[in-house]
Amino acid sequence: MGRILLALALLTGCLACRKPEAVASPARLVVHFLDQDAVCGLQQPMPGTWTFMDAGVWRPLDTVWSDVQGRALIGRTAPCWVMLQDPEGGIHRIVLSDAPDTVRSQGTTDREDATDQAEGLFIVWLWLGHLFVDH
Numbered sequence: 001m002g003r004i005l006l007a008l009a010l011l012t013g014c015l016a017c018r019k020p021e022a023v024a025s026p027a028r029l030v031v032h033f034l035d036q037d038a039v040c041g042l043q044q045p046m047p048g049t050w051t052f053m054d055a056g057v058w059r060p061l062d063t064v065w066s067d068v069q070g071r072a073l074i075g076r077t078a079p080c081w082v083m084l085q086d087p088e089g090g091i092h093r094i095v096l097s098d099a100p101d102t103v104r105s106q107g108t109t110d111r112e113d114a115t116d117q118a119e120g121l122f123i124v125w126l127w128l129g130h131l132f133v134d135h
Contacts, residue, residue, distance in 0.1 A: 026041060026043065027041075027042040027044055027045040027046070027068040027070070028041050028042060028068070028069060028070070029042065029046075029070035029071070029072065029084070030069070030072070031052070031061070031071075031073075031074060031082065031084070032074070033078035034076060034077050035077045035078055036078045037078075038094045038096050039094070040084055042086075044068075045065055045067070045068050045070065046070075047065045047070070047087070048087025048088075049087055050072065050084060050085065050086060050087065051084070052074065052082060052084050052085075053082070079096075081093060081094060081095045082094050082096070
C-alpha cells in the first residue's frame, strides 16, 4: 500500500510540475476593401494562394502574413458578403458589418438566406435571358 501511495505521489508531482501548454492563438485574415474590411477568423495561419469570388469567378488574392495576422487588399467597394477560398480548398463566407475591421456573426438568419437565394435566382434568370437573346 505504501508503494502505491508513493507511486501516486510521484506521478502527481510530475504532472503538477509540467509547464502549461501554449494555447494557439486564433489567426485571422483581414481583407481590406475601399469602404470597409472583412475579417475571416481561422484556427491557424494559412499562408498560400487565397482566392475570392468576383462575379462568379475565383480570382487570386495576394495575402501577406505576419505571425497569426494576414492582410489582403481588394481595390473596389465591398459587397454585403464575400466568399474566400483558402489554400486547402475550404470556402469561407464572410458577412461584412458597418464597423471597420469587424465581422458579424457567421450564423445567418432565414431572411438573409431567402434574400441570397432570391438574388441568386434573379442573376441566373438574367444570365439565361441573355443567352436566349444572343442566339
